[in-house]
Amino acid sequence: MPKIGMEPMRRKALIDATISAIGERGSLDVTMSEIAGRAGVSSALAHHYFGAKDELLFATMRHILAELNTDTRRAFGLAVTPRQRVSAVVAVSFSDDQFQPQIIAAWLAFYVEAQKSSDLRRLLRIYARRLHSNLMSGLTGILPWAEADRVAEATAALIDGLYIRRALKDGVPDAQTAIALVEDYLETKLNGRSLP
Amino acid sequence: MPKIGMEPMRRKALIDATISAIGERGSLDVTMSEIAGRAGVSSALAHHYFGAKDELLFATMRHILAELNTDTRRAFGLAVTPRQRVSAVVAVSFSDDQFQPQIIAAWLAFYVEAQKSSDLRRLLRIYARRLHSNLMSGLTGILPWAEADRVAEATAALIDGLYIRRALKDGVPDAQTAIALVEDYLETKLNGRSLP
């Protein structure tokens, strides 16, 4: 019973299914049939809408990045001081929407895949640059540029590191501990420089 | 022209070939034939010595971990003060032997694979615990336990994060910058608490 205008719904369902499949398997080694099955359609339909598997994976990563960006913009709207902007970036990174097993597994898996695919690599570079830039937008209001750049670099690495360690389910357990660690770093780093 | 006592040589050659293959492809998606070819033998021989592919990969990760541990022990031998022990851990993590594209790619790929394989997960947990313990062996001589634990956690995350970002070849370029970032964090963290 084919109705008209199914495409956007199917695309979204397939992308959601991809995320959940990756989250469960823990890697991109998921079959098109598996994904299609979760979306309630045949594998042929997945190919119909996305072409090759690469494109579905690419669209999925792009979707994750877009959601992260949306969340960050929203959080920026509520932040007024530079310090709050920095905290907003951290908070979004470890929010319930982002810091969940499925998304974490996807990030990790896509990092690996980016080694092969230049398209994905470009996408992840955009994320890295955007994260850095978002952090800088707050830090430059507190520290001189060179130092702000350093702190941004370290904070970004810290966030990524906490993600990867979360994937192991060892060490950092929950989002609150992760946020506390990053904020603690920022606090000592930002307070320390205002005294002497 | 089969000589006796080939096993240890072949095993080492195959593990080395595995690392270089993973490093080049950037993932564990390397065929047994590819690996065997690099080691100068047939794929059948690789199976003869290691059984399934999983076991070869496992042996490879174990080898990487063992080398990291050896390097760390050696560095600890030269460290006398607690502060030097901490720096030793950092230095080894970013030493020329460890912080090279091949090894970094392998770490990343194995992190992903650990999601599927409980054996690999156990191995990586050992690494995480050992890293934490090595850091603590120095930090507990400087900070009270609870704080040392936190700093160890953050430092470990920082190291892992710098590894993952290095894989993207964006952000942190060389080992020296990475070391500087971690040391800078440690410096502010350790000096800050000794004053009040």
Next chain:
DNA sequence: TATTTTTTATTGACGCGTCAATCAATAAAA
């Protein structure tokens, strides 16, 4: 010492399963 037997090393060929991608066919809307 000469021989036979066993063990170790090694590979080419192949079967079997898996999976991405295609295609022809069906059916309902426009």
Next chain:
DNA sequence: TTTTATTGATTGACGCGTCAATAAAAAATA
């Protein structure tokens, strides 16, 4: 009747793991 939606069946490639076969060293036996 043209377009959109949908799938079952099929194909073709690829890769893991096995196996029988070969050959040389080592051990055992005569």
